[in-house]
Amino acid sequence: MxxxxxxxxxxxxxxxxxxxxxxxxxxxxxxxxxxxxxxxxxxxxxxxxxxxxxxxxxxxxxxxxxxxxxxxxxxxxxxxxxxxxxxxxxxxxxxxxxxxxxxxxxxxxxxxxxxxxxxxxxxxxxxxxxxxxxxxxxxxxxxxxxxxxxxxxxxxxxxxxxxxxxxxxxxxxxxxxxxxxxxxxxxxxxxxxxxxxxxxxxxxxxxxxxxxxxxxxxxxxxxxxxxxxxxxxxxxxxxxxxxxxxxxxxxxxxxxxxxxxxxxxxxxxxxxxxxxxxxxxxxxxxxxxxxxxxxxxxxxxxxxxxxxxxxxxxxxxxxxxxxxxxxxxxxxxxxxxxxxxxxxxxxxxxxxxxxxxxxxxxxxxxxxxxxxxxxxxxxxxxxxxxxxxxxxxxxxxxxxxxxxxxxxxxxxxxxxxxxxxxxxxxxDSNSSEFRPTIILPVKNTRIGYGKQVVVVFTVSGIVDPSSVSVTMVAPSFNTHSFSMNQRLIVLDGSPASKIIGRSRYQVVVTTPPSGNVAPAGNYILYLVHKDIPSPGIWVQMQ
The missing domain is CATH 2.130.10.80 (Galactose oxidase/kelch, beta-propeller)
Structure with a gap:
């Protein structure tokens, strides 16, 4: 090609x-x-x-x-x-x-x-x-x-x-x-x-x-x-x-x-x-x-x-x-x-x-x-x-x-x-040491608009604080090559992650300000480290 x-x-x-x-x-x-x-x-x-x-x-x-x-x-x-x-x-x-x-x-x-x-x-x-x-x-x-x-x-x-x-x-x-x-x-x-x-x-x-x-x-x-x-x-x-x-x-x-x-x-x-x-x-x-x-x-x-x-x-x-x-x-x-x-x-x-x-x-x-x-x-x-x-x-x-x-x-x-x-x-398996896992919030946590959320995660390898971000993805309806309602929001947060224990870290982020940015409903929350996302957890914006 x-x-x-x-x-x-x-x-x-x-x-x-x-x-x-x-x-x-x-x-x-x-x-x-x-x-x-x-x-x-x-x-x-x-x-x-x-x-x-x-x-x-x-x-x-x-x-x-x-x-x-x-x-x-x-x-x-x-x-x-x-x-x-x-x-x-x-x-x-x-x-x-x-x-x-x-x-x-x-x-x-x-x-x-x-x-x-x-x-x-x-x-x-x-x-x-x-x-x-x-x-x-x-x-x-x-x-x-x-x-x-x-x-x-x-x-x-x-x-x-x-x-x-x-x-x-x-x-x-x-x-x-x-x-x-x-x-x-x-x-x-x-x-x-x-x-x-x-x-x-x-x-x-x-x-x-x-x-x-x-x-x-x-x-x-x-x-x-x-x-x-x-x-x-x-x-x-x-x-x-x-x-x-x-x-x-x-x-x-x-x-x-x-x-x-x-x-x-x-x-x-x-x-x-x-x-x-x-x-x-x-x-x-x-x-x-x-x-x-x-x-x-x-x-x-x-x-x-x-x-x-x-x-x-x-x-x-x-x-x-x-x-x-x-x-x-x-x-x-x-x-x-x-x-x-x-x-x-x-x-x-x-x-x-x-x-x-x-x-x-x-x-x-x-x-x-x-x-x-x-x-x-x-x-x-x-x-x-x-x-x-x-x-x-x-x-x-x-x-x-x-x-x-x-x-x-x-x-x-x-x-x-x-x-x-x-x-x-x-x-890929060669990325596993950098792949994070979210500990908090737990699944189906309800979060409001403009609120601070503490995201606690673990990583087995060395964390690069400058490469940590938190994203929210709206699940889309897909047909005929278009995904309706598809949306990804990169949350505003501290650029560095705080060490709170062995291989455990936290980052504080702020949720979107209104339903214009993130309509109420279910989203998948991801912690991304070095472009490697954690498994997501379901959260509810309300």
Missing amino acids: AASSTLVYHHLPFFFLVFLLHAQPCPAAGGSWSTLLPSIGISAMHMQLLPNDRVVMYDRTDFGISNISLPNGKCRPNTTDCSAHSVEYDVASNTVRPLMVLSNVWCSSGTLMPDGRLVQTGGFDDGYRVVRIYKSCDSCDWQEIRDGLNQQRWYATNHILPDGKQIIIGGRRAFSYEFFPKISTNENTPSFPFLAQTNDPNAENNLYPFVFLYPDGNLFIFANNRAILFDYSKNQVIKTYPTIPGGQPRNYPSTGSAVLLPLRMTQGTVAAVEVLVCGGAPKGAFVNANKGIFDGALDTCGRIKISDPNPQWAMETMPSARVMGDMLLLPNGHVLIINGVSAGVAGWELGRNPVLSPVVYHPDKQVGSRFEVQNPSTIPRVYHSTAVLLRDGRVLVGGSNAHDKYEFTNVLYPTELSLEAFSPSYL
Whole structure:
């Protein structure tokens, strides 16, 4: 793979200056793969990690008969399908339990609510306007609210808000947004012209928009090749950002991915707010792919500091082109880019040339040395693949089905039912002496806003006080190459750790100041030492 990295600064409106900074080729840096289960019975099109270390997954109800049966002879009503299309995976026991989902959850969206329930919305056909709720327990199952949405939501994006509600934005032919839970049954559905303006009549390219909560309570929304800052309470655009250089589409079906880079707290404020958008497919790629012409994916990332008074995109070149890749924030603030293909677009049979090697992006390194290629998997993860961060620092990878039903033979990319784990290099055995373990706080500790928290940890090796940090990661809902609600906060704290006993240390940090920075709910707290995170512990912001 080519491994040069290029940065381009763009200044509007009349000129731009290009700097080409080339790095030396970067070899595979590490990371390892393991197969967890050869089959979970379904193809994991959607994933959400829950606060009890279980992961809810589902595909769609009209794929046909899956490879896992519903319990106790159950069948879906009015069908002969007695198989499950949703499962709950228990990380600790490495087992799955089938769940009953009634309406079609295909290409739906969701949010983990502050009380730990997964509230999941929309889908296809009989699922267009359904709200589904899952509260995990050994015998729990999906609960469904028919007509829980005002409009059909298919390929929408959800985000948790500071008041504990979730906003549901867009969807196919749905240029509007709404909220759940609702204040009243006749609550209106505001129109959202930005989605109509970014809609490509030939390919859409604005589905599953990238949405991030800005620390002032407004929303950063990226669709197709454009972005805005949006006040959803007033239905008002606060700021319009420059079009991403080159104007190439980055949203479904030209599916790139995006992350809100780590929010670093300094004296109670966020030092800078940056968004990174990577990959996608060029204009016309969707039309061409349907003709059997598979255009090469985009190999660029755009990075923009949206907190600047006059924000501009800086473009970088990835080691390899990628469409349908997933971008995940790792506990140490690095960004993992995983899954996807290097040609074509999202859609049935429309992708080619799987990209098997993940890439780690180091946001704080100099341009030219930010991308690090990792060791490859052997399993193609193409259309409808997923990935989520687990509390122990591994990345759970599943899914991949480029077909409109389960297809296991005589196809280019068979339906994939397996689960894998990718272990980043910080989990290598040669890092064990520097890997911390959190003693306090204990799991499920409730913490308030703007409070000091003492984090006690152990390390067997010598601690470098200047390399200790504490991060909080919000568990995300992952589907179609975007992790909704993904958020990592680097807590404000003393730069040095205090020795309080043999191999035992403490650091005092201050929690985020408000729900605008960290919406109430469940987070995974990590102690990071020399870029090596501890196993995380669940905490509750309230």
